[in-house]
Every structure is written in C-alpha cells, then in structure tokens.
Amino acid sequence: MKYPFSDRVLSLKPSAIREIFKYASDPSVISLSAGNPAPEAFPVREIAEISAKILAGHPVEALQYGVTEGYAPLREYMAQYLKERHGIGRGFDGILITSGAQQVMDLAAKSLLNEGDTVLCEEPSFIGSLNTFRSYRAHLRGIPMEPDGMDMDALERALDEERDVKFIYTIPNFQNPTGITMSAEKRRRMYALAKRHRVLILEDNPYGDLRFAGEPVPAVKSLDEDGLVVYAGTFSKVIAPGLRVGYAVAPRELLQKMVVCKQGEDVHTNLWAQMVCYEMMAHTDFDAHLARLRGVYRKKAKVATDALDRCLPPEVTYLPIQGGLFFWCTLPQGADMPEFCRQAIRDRKVCVVPGNAFLPDEAAPCRSFRINYTTPSNEKLTRGIELLGGLARDFLR
Amino acid sequence: MKYPFSDRVLSLKPSAIREIFKYASDPSVISLSAGNPAPEAFPVREIAEISAKILAGHPVEALQYGVTEGYAPLREYMAQYLKERHGIGRGFDGILITSGAQQVMDLAAKSLLNEGDTVLCEEPSFIGSLNTFRSYRAHLRGIPMEPDGMDMDALERALDEERDVKFIYTIPNFQNPTGITMSAEKRRRMYALAKRHRVLILEDNPYGDLRFAGEPVPAVKSLDEDGLVVYAGTFSKVIAPGLRVGYAVAPRELLQKMVVCKQGEDVHTNLWAQMVCYEMMAHTDFDAHLARLRGVYRKKAKVATDALDRCLPPEVTYLPIQGGLFFWCTLPQGADMPEFCRQAIRDRKVCVVPGNAFLPDEAAPCRSFRINYTTPSNEKLTRGIELLGGLARDFLR
Numbered sequence: 001m002k003y004p005f006s007d008r009v010l011s012l013k014p015s016a017i018r019e020i021f022k023y024a025s026d027p028s029v030i031s032l033s034a035g036n037p038a039p040e041a042f043p044v045r046e047i048a049e050i051s052a053k054i055l056a057g058h059p060v061e062a063l064q065y066g067v068t069e070g071y072a073p074l075r076e077y078m079a080q081y082l083k084e085r086h087g088i089g090r091g092f093d094g095i096l097i098t099s100g101a102q103q104v105m106d107l108a109a110k111s112l113l114n115e116g117d118t119v120l121c122e123e124p125s126f127i128g129s130l131n132t133f134r135s136y137r138a139h140l141r142g143i144p145m146e147p148d149g150m151d152m153d154a155l156e157r158a159l160d161e162e163r164d165v166k167f168i169y170t171i172p173n174f175q176n177p178t179g180i181t182m183s184a185e186k187r188r189r190m191y192a193l194a195k196r197h198r199v200l201i202l203e204d205n206p207y208g209d210l211r212f213a214g215e216p217v218p219a220v221k222s223l224d225e226d227g228l229v230v231y232a233g234t235f236s237k238v239i240a241p242g243l244r245v246g247y248a249v250a251p252r253e254l255l256q257k258m259v260v261c262k263q264g265e266d267v268h269t270n271l272w273a274q275m276v277c278y279e280m281m282a283h284t285d286f287d288a289h290l291a292r293l294r295g296v297y298r299k300k301a302k303v304a305t306d307a308l309d310r311c312l313p314p315e316v317t318y319l320p321i322q323g324g325l326f327f328w329c330t331l332p333q334g335a336d337m338p339e340f341c342r343q344a345i346r347d348r349k350v351c352v353v354p355g356n357a358f359l360p361d362e363a364a365p366c367r368s369f370r371i372n373y374t375t376p377s378n379e380k381l382t383r384g385i386e387l388l389g390g391l392a393r394d395f396l397r
Numbered sequence: 398m399k400y401p402f403s404d405r406v407l408s409l410k411p412s413a414i415r416e417i418f419k420y421a422s423d424p425s426v427i428s429l430s431a432g433n434p435a436p437e438a439f440p441v442r443e444i445a446e447i448s449a450k451i452l453a454g455h456p457v458e459a460l461q462y463g464v465t466e467g468y469a470p471l472r473e474y475m476a477q478y479l480k481e482r483h484g485i486g487r488g489f490d491g492i493l494i495t496s497g498a499q500q501v502m503d504l505a506a507k508s509l510l511n512e513g514d515t516v517l518c519e520e521p522s523f524i525g526s527l528n529t530f531r532s533y534r535a536h537l538r539g540i541p542m543e544p545d546g547m548d549m550d551a552l553e554r555a556l557d558e559e560r561d562v563k564f565i566y567t568i569p570n571f572q573n574p575t576g577i578t579m580s581a582e583k584r585r586r587m588y589a590l591a592k593r594h595r596v597l598i599l600e601d602n603p604y605g606d607l608r609f610a611g612e613p614v615p616a617v618k619s620l621d622e623d624g625l626v627v628y629a630g631t632f633s634k635v636i637a638p639g640l641r642v643g644y645a646v647a648p649r650e651l652l653q654k655m656v657v658c659k660q661g662e663d664v665h666t667n668l669w670a671q672m673v674c675y676e677m678m679a680h681t682d683f684d685a686h687l688a689r690l691r692g693v694y695r696k697k698a699k700v701a702t703d704a705l706d707r708c709l710p711p712e713v714t715y716l717p718i719q720g721g722l723f724f725w726c727t728l729p730q731g732a733d734m735p736e737f738c739r740q741a742i743r744d745r746k747v748c749v750v751p752g753n754a755f756l757p758d759e760a761a762p763c764r765s766f767r768i769n770y771t772t773p774s775n776e777k778l779t780r781g782i783e784l785l786g787g788l789a790r791d792f793l794r
Contacts, residue, residue: 001595001624001648004563006533009508009654039457047460048452055445060436063444063637099496099641099663106662110532111406132661135507136403166401198398227398240460242668244496251398257406264529265503266496270667271639 008135026349030376030384033351035176035325037210037237038300038374041293043280047240050279054272062272068263070097070247071274077282078233078247087222088231094252096259099269101206101246104232105129106265107258108167108202108248109136118162120199121169122150124358124368126176129169129204138166140360145175147319149182152189159197167200167230172220174207174324177358177370181322184217191223201229209238209290211323212298227251235277237325238290243273297323297374300381304373307382311389315396318371327371328355332396337367340395348387405532423746427773427781430748432573432722434607434634435697435771438690440677444637447676451669459669465660467494467644468671474679475630475644484619485628491649493656496666498603498643501629502526503662504655505564505599505645506533515559517596518566519547521755521765523573526566526601535563537757542572544716546579549586556594564597564627569617571604571721574755574767578719581614588620598626606635606687608720609695624648632674634722635687640670694720694771697778701770704779708786712793715768724768725752729793734764737792745784 054062069075079095082088089095098104105128113119115137121130123142133140141158144151150170159165168190172182182190194201203220221231234246248258262268280286304327308318315332329352331337341354355368371388373381451459466472476492479485486492495501502525510516512534518527520539530537538555541548547567556562565587569579579587591598600617618628631643645655659665677683701724705715712729726749728734738751752765768785770778 003597003648003651003654004509005654006507006509006511008511009657012657034462036462039461042457042460044452044456044460048449048456051448051452052445055441055448059441059445060439063439063441063639064436065431065433065633065638099667102661103663110403112401112403114403114405128661128664131657135658135661200400236462241462242460244663244665244667251400254400257400257402260406260409260528261532264499264525264532265662266500266641267525268641270496270641270670272669273667 008137011137012131012134028349029345030350030380030387032371032373032376032381032384033353034372034375036372036375037241037325038296041296042240043284043289046280046284046289047276050276051272054275054279058275062275066268066271068259068268070095070269071271071278073282074274074278077278079249081281082233082249086219088219089249090224092227092251093249094255096248096250096255096262097269097274098246098248098262099266100236100241100244101204101232101234102128102132103262103265104230104246104248105132105202105204107261108230109133109138110261111254111257112166112200113138116164118165119167119169120155120158120162120165121360122171122175123360124177124355125169126171126204127357130360133169142360145178145180147180149180149186150190152186152193155190156193159193159199165197165199167202168194169202169204170220171204171206173205173217174210174321174326176207176324177326177353177355178328179319179321179324179326181217187217187220188223191220191228194228195226202232203229204232206234206237207324210294210297210325212294212301214322221249230254238293239277239280243270243276245269245273245277300373300378303378303381304371304385307385311386313389313392313396316392325372325374327373328368329371330368331392333367335367335396337369340391341369343395344388344391348391350384350387352388405534408534409528409531425746426742427747427777427784429768429770429773429778429781430750431769431772433769433772434638434722435693438693439637440681440686443677443681443686444673447673448669451672451676455672459672463665463668463671465656465665467492467666468668468675470679471671471675474675476646478678479630479646483616485616486646487621489624489648490646491652493645493647493652493659494666494671495643495645495659496663497633497638497641498601498629498631499525499529500659500662501627501643501645502529502599502601504658505627506530506535507658508651508654509563509597510535513561515562516564516566517552517555517559517562518757519568519572520757521574521752522566523568523601524754527757530566539757542575542577544577546577546583547587549583549590552587553590556590556596562594562596564599565591566599566601567617568601568603570602570614571607571718571723573604573721574723574750574752575725576716576718576721576723578614584614584617585620588617588625591625592623599629600626601629603631603634604721607691607694607722609691609698611719618646627651635690636674636677640667640673642666642670642674697770697775700775700778701768701782704782708783710786710789710793713789722769722771724770725765726768727765728789730764732764732793734766737788738766740792741785741788745788747781747784749785
C-alpha cells in the first residue's frame with residue numbers, strides 16, 4: 001500500500017540529528033545531547049505526598065473527564081501568580097492549561113497559520129517549535145542572534161520585506177540552543193516593531209525560572225498593553241517534564257480558538273498532573289523549591305564551565321550562561337562541524353547536537369554545536385567534555 | 398486588535414450544542430448530556446496503590462521526559478494483548494501511545510488530509526472526531542446508519558462518486574451517538590470496499606469493552622491483511638478518562654508520520670498515566686475489573702431502560718443497547734426536536750444533546766436526541782427520564 005500522506009507530513013524531512021541519535025542508545029555513549037532538566041531537582045517526595053492526597057481525597061475529580069480550558073484552581077492560581085510575580089496578564093487575557101508548552105506552539109500555529117504564512121524566528125532556534133510551524137506549512141525566516149538577543153535591525157528589515165507575517169517566535173531567556181537572554185531594551189524594541197507592523201509575538205519561556213546568576217529581565221508579555229503576545233509557560237523545568245503540563249496566557253479572543261483546537265487534539269490535559277502542579281504551587285514552599293533547584297543548576301553549570309575551560313582548545317569558544325540547560329560551542333572558521341559531531345559519537349562515544357539542526361534551513365553552514373549539562377552525572381559531564389576537548393585538539397590539528 | 402486567524406479555525410463554527418450547554422452548569426439541571434464513563438467503575442484503590450508504588454520505586458522514570466512513541470512496557474504489553482484477545486496487529490503494524498483516542502483521530506487526520514480531501518463517516522457520528530477532521534479542512538460525507546451499522550450500498554456509492562477519499566471513519570461498537578454495533582458481515586464488506594477503492598479505515602473503538610449483553614463482533618482491524626486500518630483504542634472507558642491515555646495500532650510506515658506529528662503537539666503522553674495503565678493491565682486482575690465494570694453498566698442500563706419504557710410516550714422510540722454509554726431517542730415525524738431539547742433544559746431542567754450536533758451538516762433535519770445513562774446517579778437518571786417523558790407528552794399533544 002502506498003499511503004496517501006498529506007503534503008504537510010511529506011514536507012517534514014527526517015532531521016539531520018536523527019542519524020546521530022541512532023548511536024545515542026548505546027549505553028557506552030555519554031549523551032550531552034538531551035534537553036532534559038536535572039532529575040535531582042525533581043520534587044519527588046512532595047509529588048508522592050500530593051499524589052497520595054489527591055487519590056485519597058478527590059479521586060473522581062482527578063480521574064473523570066475535565067474541561068478543555070484546564071483545572072480551574074490551577075488556572076486561577078497561575079493567573080494571579082504570573083500577574084503578581086511577572087506582570088503577566090491584562091484584563092483582556094485568559095489562561096489555558098496545555099499538555100506541555102509544546103502544545104502552546106501547536107495551538108497558536110494551528111489558530112493562526114495558513115499555508116505559506118511567515119513566522120520570524122531566532123536563528124538558531126528550538127527545533128521542536130520550528131517543526132511545529134513547518135507542520136502547518138509556514139515559511140520560516142531566521143533572524144540572526146547577537147549576544148543580547150535577536151538582531152533588531154534584521155527583524156525590522158524582515159518585517160518590511162516579508163508578506164503575511166503572522167508572528168515572531170522568541171525564547172527570550174536562556175534560549176535553546178544558544179543560552180542567550182534578550183536584553184530589556186531589545187524586548188521593548190521588538191514589542192514596538194510588532195505593534196507597528198500589527199504582528200503577534202509568541203513568547204516561549206521554559207527556562208526563565210532556571211536563572212542561577214544575574215538579574216531577571218521582564219517578560220515581553222509584561223509589556224503587552226495591546227493584546228499582541230501569546231505567552232507560553234511550563235512546569236516541565238520547575239516541577240517535572242513527564243507531567244506534560246504547560247500553559248498559555250493570551251488574549252481571550254485568541255485563546256478561545258486555541259481551546260477549540262485543543263478540544264480536537266486531546267480534549268484536555270491529564271487531570272492528576274494538573275492537580276499535582278496546583279498543589280505544588282499553592283500549598284508547598286515553591287520559592288524554597290526554586291531556590292534549591294537553582295542551587296543544583298548553579299553547581300552543575302560550574303562543573304561544566306570548569307571542564308570546558310580546562311579541556312577545550314582556545315579556538316573552540318562557548319557562550320557563558322546565567323541559567324537554562326545549554327552551552328553553545330563554536331568551532332573556528334573553516335572547521336567541518338558536522339564531521340566533528342560525527343567523529344565525537346563514532347570515535348569518542350560522546351554525543352552533542354550539531355547546530356544546523358536548529359536552523360530554519362538545516363543545509364545552511366554552521367560551526368556550532370549544543371551541549372546539555374543538566375542530564376548527565378557530574379562524572380559523565382566532566383568525562384564527556386574531556387573527550388570533546390581531546391577530539392577538538394586532534395580534529396583542529 | 399483584529400486577530401489574523403487561520404482559515405481552518407474560522408471554518409470551525411461554534412456548535413449548535415454550545416447554547417444548550419450554557420444551562421448545564423446550573424446545579425438544579427439534571428445532565429443526561431455528558432459522554433463520561435460511570436465514576437463508580439473507576440479502579441480508584443488500584444490506581445492509588447499503583448501510583449504510590451511508581452512514585453516510590455521509579456520516580457525519575459515517571460517524571461522525566463520520555464519517548465514520543467510511548468512507555469515501552471505498555472506498548473509491548475498492549476501489542477501482545479490486542480493480538481491475543483482481538484486478533485489486532487500484523488507484522489507490518491506498530492503501536493503508538495497517545496493522549497487519549499482523540500489524539501489518534503488528530504494524528505491520523507494530520508498525517509493524511511489535505512484541504513478538500515474527503516472523509517466518509519457514519520451519519521450521525523461523534524462530534525469530536527468530526528470537528529478534528531473539519532480542523533484539517535476535510536469534506537465530510539455522511540453515510541446513513543441502519544440498525545446493523547453503516548448502509549453499505551450508500552458507502553459503495555459514495556466511494557464511486559467522491560474524489561480524494563482518504564479514509565472511512567467508523568465507531569463500530571456501541572456507536573456514539575446511536576449505540577449501534579456494526580454486524581460482522583458489514584465489517585467484512587466495508588473492508589473489501591476499502592481495499593478495492595484503496596482507501597484507509599479509521600476504526601475508533603472506545604466502547605468495545607463495555608459490552609454487557611450479546612456477543613462481541615471481531616474488530617475491523619482483525620481483518621486487516623493489507624495495512625489499510627488505523628485502529629484507535631483508549632483506557633478512558635476501562636480505567637479512567639482523566640488519565641488521557643489512548644493508543645493507535647497502524648502500519649508502521651503510517652505510524653512514523655503520526656509520531657512526527659505528535660512530537661510537535663505534546664512531545665509525549667504523561668508518563669505516570671502510561672505507567673498506571675501498564676501496571677493495571679499487566680499486574681492486576683484486569684478481567685475481573687472488566688467483569689465488575691460490565692456489571693455496573695448492565696445495572697445502570699437496566700435502570701435507564703425501565704424508566705424509558707415506563708415514561709416515554711409510545712411515539713418516542715429509542716434503540717435498545719448491549720453496551721456503551723448512550724441511548725438514541727427519536728421523536729415522531731413532524732416534531733421539532735431542537736425546540737424539544739430547548740424546552741427540556743429551560744422548562745424541565747433536564748439536558749440532552751440534540752442529534753443534529755452529530756451530523757456532518759448540523760443544519761440538516763433531525764428528530765433524534767442522545768441520552769447518556771452512565772454519569773448521573775440512578776435517582777437523577779430516573780428523575781431525568783421522567784421529566785423528559787412528561788415533556789414529551791405535553792410537547793406532542
């Protein structure tokens with residue numbers, strides 16, 4: 001049988017990183033390629049206690065069908081929390097609980113994109129979101145990254161040149177894959193540009209709470225007086241990703257369409273997980289949990305930084321980070337990065353993600369690769385970076 | 398701000414049943430309009446025990462990111478179980494764990510449908526699936542229902558007449574909303590027609606295990622020697638819907654595309670819930686649980702049938718059922734069914750779903766309405782049917 005696939009799935013080519021991941025299941029390989037939060041930061045005891053309480057006290061509420069919009073106490077608590085803590089949410093906004101933040105990208109794309117519409121995104125950017133936009137047959141145009149975020153002149157040019165731009169996609173804090181945080185000034189300029197050109201902003205903030213140094217920068221959504229920003233948050237990095245609970249804060253008119261789309265996708269998000277998130281937020285010392293979690297990340301990032309400084313030859317650079325999950329490393333001019341990543345896994349048994357996986361056009365030239373420091377143990381992390389350093393010395397000789 | 402919505406969400410009109418559901422939150426209203434399984438059948442004690450065991454023994458496995466395909470022990474167990482019990486799954490098939498069976502409809506539609514492609518569906522059929530197909534801008538053509546399932550002559554005519562038919566959508570057991578089960582003969586003829594016309598079949602089977610009388614009919618998927626059938630199953634009706642765990646059994650080539658689509662929607666399904674389903678299936682007496690559950694449904698259906706026979710005037714008919722969640726009632730020729738449903742909720746405080754909500758064309762004439770008997774208590778169920786009977790006598794006078 002030749003299956004009559006839709007044009008949209010036929011246009012989703014197998015990713016360049018698939019080939020590399022084939023090796024990653026080999027247990028002798030050290031994986032620095034994941035995007036997983038540090039498991040030692042999961043509040044396991046609290047979740048077990050809360051879960052037992054829910055299943056003893058309100059089992060039918062946790063197990064029966066719920067409403068698509070999400071568990072009402074969680075929605076109300078988060079609306080209040082985000083407003084007080086981050087200035088997020090105006091009178092025209094609502095909140096929708098989703099199955100991870102990934103679903104916010106999907107529902108926003110589904111509600112907004114016609115085939116051929118343009119999405120402006122950071123270059124590089126998160127592959128998962130780019131693939132979601134591709135699945136609605138969007139045209140992706142990348143805006144180059146600078147050390148303080150998107151190049152705003154390039155963004156302005158793109159807004160002038162492109163037709164049918166529906167939204168700008170940004171991960172403003174500790175961006176995946178670069179770790180870059182957008183400056184407050186650039187956030188204001190991006191918002192002003194979006195307003196002038198009447199396009200929306202999709203602000204994806206999975207890592208904002210994982211700041212272990214420096215000062216937080218206000219969310220783009222906190223500037224939103226005009227109903228232009230869809231804000232995506234998640235409990236994946238501050239509680240646990242296996243729960244698959246995220247949320248969108250967006251103008252209600254737009255959120256209503258996202259609710260209709262969600263109804264047709266998964267009806268609603270797992271209720272037990274929504275109740276766990278609510279109880280964690282409302283009835284535990286969540287600030288103390290966040291402080292402990294930031295301590296874990298600070299220490300682990302120090303282990304990685306020490307190893308990077310000690311092991312990488314000076315021609316290989318990396319961007320310093322103040323939070324998030326990733327280091328972005330760059331080989332010197334002329335180096336064949338894909339070949340470096342292939343040799344890393346094949347010959348040195350260490351797996352990193354080649355940077356071109358994160359480009360709107362995967363075939364474009366790229367000399368960078370991404371390292372995750374939060375998933376491996378400290379020993380494997382150090383050993384993995386030592387192996388990369390050894391390879392780099394040989395490779396660049 | 399005028400939001401630049403996609404054509405697909407603009408084409409999803411607010412449903413005719415929304416207006417009626419506005420009243421359903423009034424606590425004095427008796428709701429016979431839900432699609433919820435009976436909460437007294439939920440295995441609450443088992444789930445609480447299993448959950449405690451998981452969170453004590455394998456917390457990181459339950460809380461960390463998992464693979465998109467699903468929790469491997471659950472996939473392997475279900476592949477074996479479905480093969481042994483129902484003859485479902487050949488060498489070319491794989492299994493994908495989804496966020497409820499609704500996501501199977503979404504992923505199949507996303508992988509197969511281009512704008513304007515045709516889906517042949519039972520008329521009436523489940524509104525949630527129809528809306529999913531609409532969200533990919535499919536053309537829906539309804540095939541009339543007979544007491545033993547789809548009219549196969551009408552199906553054959555439709556296959557001859559329509560261009561670009563991608564699949565036939567069927568709920569063969571205790572269909573939503575009619576409660577009808579397709580005969581074995583019609584299943585064979587449908588399969589042969591699909592094979593001859595080289596179209597796929599999307600077999601949605603949420604209710605098959607809820608049979609409390611009569612003999613099971615083999616799944617369409619059990620006939621599938623040619624890789625034509627996508628089978629959708631769910632734990633929502635046999636364990637609990639709040640878990641949001643379903644599954645697809647389909648040819649691997651097609652499943653791979655569905656996996657890519659799922660990756661962009663929610664990455665993977667809540668892991669704790671997948672592990673609960675696995676433990677329930679593999680390490681409890683699941684057959685005993687199913688037997689107990691069928692006992693609950695049998696008794697509850699008897700309460701409903703007794704009340705329907707006692708209270709409805711003879712001009713109002715209903716289809717007898719051997720399982721599932723619904724009764725399909727029909728007013729006599731000339732009766733204004735939408736007005737009857739409006740008066741039911743407004744004047745008698747009892748809520749049912751007007752049948753036109755389940756039609757490919759909601760504006761088509763319809764004299765039927767759907768009653769759910771599993772969600773209300775026996776007292777409310779009886780009282781609700783008494784109120785409907787009283788209204789019917791006045792209404793038809």
